[in-house]
Amino acid sequence: GAGVSQSPSNKVTEKGKDVELRCDPISGHTALYWYRQSLGQGLEFLIYFQGNSAPDKSGLPSDRFSAERTGGSVSTLTIQRTQQEDSAVYLCASSLVRLAGETDTQYFGPGTRLTVL
Amino acid sequence: AQSVTQPDIHITVSEGASLELRCNYSYGATPYLFWYVQSPGQGLQLLLKYFSGDTLVQGIKGFEAEFKRSQSSFNLRKPSVHWSDAAEYFCAVGTTNAGGTSYGKLTFGQGTILTVHP
Numbered sequence: 001g002a003g004v005s006q007s008p009s010n011k012v013t014e015k016g017k018d019v020e021l022r023c024d025p026i027s028g029h030t031a032l033y034w035y036r037q038s039l040g041q042g043l044e045f046l047i048y049f050q051g052n053s054a055p056d057k058s059g060l061p062s063d064r065f066s067a068e069r070t071g072g073s074v075s076t077l078t079i080q081r082t083q084q085e086d087s088a089v090y091l092c093a094s095s096l097v098r099l100a101g102e103t104d105t106q107y108f109g110p111g112t113r114l115t116v117l
Numbered sequence: 118a119q120s121v122t123q124p125d126i127h128i129t130v131s132e133g134a135s136l137e138l139r140c141n142y143s144y145g146a147t148p149y150l151f152w153y154v155q156s157p158g159q160g161l162q163l164l165l166k167y168f169s170g171d172t173l174v175q176g177i178k179g180f181e182a183e184f185k186r187s188q189s190s191f192n193l194r195k196p197s198v199h200w201s202d203a204a205e206y207f208c209a210v211g212t213t214n215a216g217g218t219s220y221g222k223l224t225f226g227q228g229t230i231l232t233v234h235p
Contacts, residue, residue: 004160033222043207045222059222091160105151106211106223108161 002026004109006092012115013082021077021112025094032075033095033106034067038088046090049075050097082116089113119144119210123226130198131234138193138229140182140208149211150191151223152182156204164206167191178202203233 005024013019025032034046045059049069060066064082069075079086093106120143130136142148149168153161165176172184182193191208209223 035223042227043209043223043225045224048222056222093161105163105166107163108153110160 004092004094004107006090006109006112008112009110010113010115012117014117015084016081018078018080019082019114021079021090021114023075023077023092023094023109025073025075025092026096026107029094029096029107030072031095031097031104031106032069033093034075034077035091035093036088037091037111041088043091046077079114082114084116087114087116119148119212119224121208121210121224121226123206123208123229125229126227127230127232129232129234132200133197136193136195136198136202136231138206138208138231140191140193140226141189142191142208142210143189144210144212148191150182150184151209151211152176152180152191152193153207153209154204155207155228161207164193198231198233200233200235203231205230 004026007022011019030051032049036044036046047060047067048056064080067075067077089111091108091111093108095104095106097104122141124139151166152164154164155161164180165174165182167174167184175181180193180195182191184191205228207228208226211223
């Protein structure tokens with residue numbers, strides 16, 4: 001079946017502009033995650049959505065970063081007033097959270113490469 | 118807080134040789150452990166995972182990993198490397214909640230780049 005998809009695949013923007021990155025999770029997956037992959041920091045957790053629960057925003061680096069998930073499916077990560085240090089690959093993942101004792105492997109999308117000039 | 122260490126930033130092996138990629142984790146409870154592979158320009162692909170039970174787990178592409186609680190390790194192995202295995206490999210630990218299900222974030226190691234010589 002279809003995997004996690006992300007758009008755009010590449011985004012070049014000017015410092016100070018806002019950007020929106022989109023993630024379409026695997027159909028039926030209840031959990032959605034955003035990560036950032038950069039040369040200096042490796043792979044970092046940003047935010048996690050699970051069903052109707054309040055999202056875990058503990059990884060967002062600043063208040064310029066926000067994310068929403070509409071209808072329990074598609075998610076948008078927004079970065080306001082972009083800075084050069086925001087340049088990275090932003091990865092989205094989804095998983096099917098089961099009952100206690102079961103597993104929920106995260107499946108990753110191809111990522112969006114963001115370049116801030 | 119949990120952490121993952123991959124001591125080897127870059128490993129080079131000859132095609133057909135055996136491979137072992139090291140991973141050490143720090144986590145207060147029983148960990149959920151993963152190995153992912155990333156080819157250039159691609160997303161992360163799951164190789165294998167350990168949640169419980171048999172400490173030797175088999176994955177895709179002929180990879181296996183062994184969970185050793187006493188050493189806090191989850192090393193990845195392959196008996197014979199193919200040129201197509203050249204990629205970056207990430208070890209990750211997942212948090213668990215009180216119910217024992219895996220949830221929330223993965224914490225990744227810094228990755229090990231594998232180069233395969235013909």
